[in-house]
Amino acid sequence: MSATHNDDRTAIIDQTIAYCWAIDERNWPALHDIFLPGATAELGNGTENGINAIVARISGVLNPLDSSQHLVCNHQVAVNGDTATSRCYLQAQHVRRNAQNGRNYLVAGRYEDSWARTPQGWRVAHRRLVVMWTDGNSRVVRGDESG
Amino acid sequence: MSATHNDDRTAIIDQTIAYCWAIDERNWPALHDIFLPGATAELGNGTENGINAIVARISGVLNPLDSSQHLVCNHQVAVNGDTATSRCYLQAQHVRRNAQNGRNYLVAGRYEDSWARTPQGWRVAHRRLVVMWTDGNSRVVRGDESG
Amino acid sequence: MSATHNDDRTAIIDQTIAYCWAIDERNWPALHDIFLPGATAELGNGTENGINAIVARISGVLNPLDSSQHLVCNHQVAVNGDTATSRCYLQAQHVRRNAQNGRNYLVAGRYEDSWARTPQGWRVAHRRLVVMWTDGNSRVVRGDESG
Numbered sequence: 001m002s003a004t005h006n007d008d009r010t011a012i013i014d015q016t017i018a019y020c021w022a023i024d025e026r027n028w029p030a031l032h033d034i035f036l037p038g039a040t041a042e043l044g045n046g047t048e049n050g051i052n053a054i055v056a057r058i059s060g061v062l063n064p065l066d067s068s069q070h071l072v073c074n075h076q077v078a079v080n081g082d083t084a085t086s087r088c089y090l091q092a093q094h095v096r097r098n099a100q101n102g103r104n105y106l107v108a109g110r111y112e113d114s115w116a117r118t119p120q121g122w123r124v125a126h127r128r129l130v131v132m133w134t135d136g137n138s139r140v141v142r143g144d145e146s147g
Numbered sequence: 148m149s150a151t152h153n154d155d156r157t158a159i160i161d162q163t164i165a166y167c168w169a170i171d172e173r174n175w176p177a178l179h180d181i182f183l184p185g186a187t188a189e190l191g192n193g194t195e196n197g198i199n200a201i202v203a204r205i206s207g208v209l210n211p212l213d214s215s216q217h218l219v220c221n222h223q224v225a226v227n228g229d230t231a232t233s234r235c236y237l238q239a240q241h242v243r244r245n246a247q248n249g250r251n252y253l254v255a256g257r258y259e260d261s262w263a264r265t266p267q268g269w270r271v272a273h274r275r276l277v278v279m280w281t282d283g284n285s286r287v288v289r290g291d292e293s294g
Numbered sequence: 295m296s297a298t299h300n301d302d303r304t305a306i307i308d309q310t311i312a313y314c315w316a317i318d319e320r321n322w323p324a325l326h327d328i329f330l331p332g333a334t335a336e337l338g339n340g341t342e343n344g345i346n347a348i349v350a351r352i353s354g355v356l357n358p359l360d361s362s363q364h365l366v367c368n369h370q371v372a373v374n375g376d377t378a379t380s381r382c383y384l385q386a387q388h389v390r391r392n393a394q395n396g397r398n399y400l401v402a403g404r405y406e407d408s409w410a411r412t413p414q415g416w417r418v419a420h421r422r423l424v425v426m427w428t429d430g431n432s433r434v435v436r437g438d439e440s441g
Contacts, residue, residue, distance in 0.1 A: 067426050104429055
């Protein structure tokens with residue numbers, strides 16, 4: 001395993017982690033340093049096309065919340081020249097303190113990502129979120145207290 | 148800390164992670180690339196002797212489930228020539244959607260592993276699971292809705 | 295990214311992890327290898343001044359428990375010569391089996407740390423715990439079954 005390979009692996013894991021910190025801090029401009037401008041993402045119910053659609057989707061879910069925490073671990077990375085794939089496990093807690101019937105909603109699953117090397121570093125070309133289990137009150141994210 | 152030492156450490160953590168992905172994907176043949184043929188494992192209630200007994204034990208718990216997710220983190224590795232020890236924290240979610248009284252059962256604890264270097268890479272010689280806490284509905288894994 | 299930089303990064307993450315194992319094992323002397331003698335820590339309700347105050351605070355919370363597990367992930371490290379800053383996500387489970395109304399209390403948040411390089415290695419100069427969400431029975435840590 002060459003030093004370069006390890007640097008690529010570390011850089012991709014660091015980007016995966018930087019994504020989590022950025023969205024949990026509602027730092028939407030930072031996502032332009034994570035995704036390609038033309039990146040696509042399957043986050044449930046179809047595909048988001050382009051960085052602006054991705055940011056709109058994620059911010060639409062997270063902005064109404066009081067807090068969120070996206071934990072990632074079990075990282076696996078495969079580098080192939082100037083492209084790479086990675087996957088990791090995710091536990092995303094969503095908190096809305098005035099939600100009835102529980103203020104927490106946890107979504108757990110995996111991110112399956114493909115990457116491109118750019119002059120500015122590794123960028124996500126495609127992300128797929130696969131939900132594996134949930135816990136708590138789903139209305140925390142729906143923002144819907146009715147029914 | 149030499150480059151070789153870091154490579155060993157990374158390889159052992161990668162194997163620990165590969166184990167999790169393999170069992171959560173029910174990829175039982177992959178466990179032959181994680182454990183020695185003569186590996187032993189304390190997973191609760193006695194010791195499993197040999198890779199086949201280990202696979203039988205784990206697959207017996209996980210095959211009936213709809214999903215599982217084994218998160219590992221807080222890795223510590225000590226390499227001593229051609230052997231090593233490691234430990235990590237574990238959170239294992241077990242999901243059975245038709246279980247009554249809750250579909251999730253979380254088992255959290257630590258893996259305490261000893262390793263052997265082989266021509267094919269690092270392999271687990273002995274694994275010990277220590278359960279630290281649980282949450283949710285234990286009948287998800289017992290598969291027992293009665294009583 | 296130089297080898298030295300990666301070694302510092304790894305060393306700081308390892309220290310962050312060693313802290314977790316130490317406190318979960320109630321190995322209080324080990325904390326003297328994590329914090330500077332004059333370290334300060336904001337762990338809620340004011341600032342602890344010095345290693346002895348920090349140990350007293352943490353041991354006071356954890357000693358009455360049957361078990362605890364402090365998971366850390368999403369590590370970010372910035373090294374600047376002989377000082378550094380880091381942050382990570384934390385999920386700390388607290389277990390007291392005879393607690394009424396639930397034996398688990400989970401505190402999740404982030405550690406924001408500043409570090410100093412010493413001849414013995416990296417040491418925490420200041421730690422700040424920011425709680426992001428909780429789950430379960432808070433009386434597990436208060437040790438208060440009344441009211």
